[in-house]
């Protein structure tokens with residue numbers, strides 16, 4: 001796909017930012033389990049935290065193609081940071097843009113899209129991941145507002161976010177149509193970070209279990225209509241999944257580039273290892289698969305920009321790109337030999353970081369369900 005001038009500029013800006021201001025620090029942030037808030041603020045100033053949000057609501061007003069290009073660049077520097085960016089953009093900003101009232105957009109979307117505040121997305125529960133409508137978190141009407149009780153699991157930015165979109169059952173007798181979405185400030189009494197998970201990868205971003213204990217919000221906290229929450233979640237997750245696919249491409253590309261550089265320097269059997277056909281063919285396969293995945297991402301994003309349905313294409317992009325990325329990152333370790341397995345080189349980190357792309361925002365098998373439904377509807 002050929003990029004236009006604006007898309008190229010956004011990609012190049014994101015690449016320079018990621019390589020200069022992110023990459024040199026990733027080991028330190030991984031060790032600290034934290035990304036400096038000043039960096040997120042800078043990303044906000046560059047327009048990366050609300051990329052497809054129109055300027056009137058604090059965003060960059062860019063298209064989806066530009067968004068996935070920028071996300072690939074950030075992911076090529078740090079997987080954890082790309083996930084924070086991804087959740088903030090979509091589902092969070094996207095859901096507020098699509099379902100928020102003008103007052104909600106003014107109060108919550110503008111600062112989120114500008115990178116002045118950070119968002120979390122609380123759908124998953126300890127017993128309800130793929131089976132996302134099987135929620136136990138309850139929201140009960142009390143006085144003029146709502147009281148939330150329940151536990152949410154695997155919440156990106158749960159400790160650092162300023163606000164969260166929280167999905168809770170408002171009518172237990174109505175199944176999927178009894179779920180509503182609430183905008184909850186994380187300093188509301190009753191929002192408690194129950195634990196910060198110890199993870200395989202993406203350690204720079206926090207992933208938390210959040211307990212809602214008589215967490216009280218006003219009537220104006222509901223996003224969308226009562227009972228519309230499950231739709232709000234699924235509609236925005238499907239778009240968010242194009243972003244996860246872009247992150248997968250970015251991490252795979254970074255591992256590929258590291259392996260190519262290493263192969264051009266390292267010598268074995270009297271020559272640089274890139275001259276061994278086994279290594280060169282491995283690099284050729286890696287580059288081909290990354291290119292295929294990127295085209296799938298760009299295709300899904302282009303459909304989205306054109307206002308065309310892209311549910312199946314988004315699911316296909318996430319499925320292929322995330323599984324490809326693990327394979328490519330493993331091949332990059334193989335090219336590095338023993339050095340690929342130790343922390344002197346980044347490929348071991350990238351391999352750890354990319355694994356979750358096959359799990360979060362819908363596992364590979366959830367993507368297969370969605371693709372299968374798309375095929376059945378043909």
Ligand SMILES: CC(C)(COP(=O)(O)OP(=O)(O)OC[C@H]1O[C@@H](n2cnc3c(N)ncnc32)[C@H](O)[C@@H]1OP(=O)(O)O)[C@@H](O)C(=O)NCCC(=O)NCCSC(=O)CCS(=O)O
Nearest residue numbers: 121122123124130132154155156231234235238361362366
């Ligand atoms: C496995 C599932 C795909 C199963 O979905 P369902 O069969 O339960 O859902 P449906 O009955 O098909 O849809 C319900 C409702 O929503 C509407 N809908 C669905 N998709 C869309 C869409 N793309 N756009 C608009 N509307 C949509 C649909 O029409 C129905 O509406 P009506 O009732 O007819 O009015 C699903 O459960 C699934 O995707 N599971 C995976 C969940 C997942 O990805 N979880 C990760 C969440 S991330 C998180 O919580 C924390 C991590 S974070 O990233 O920080």
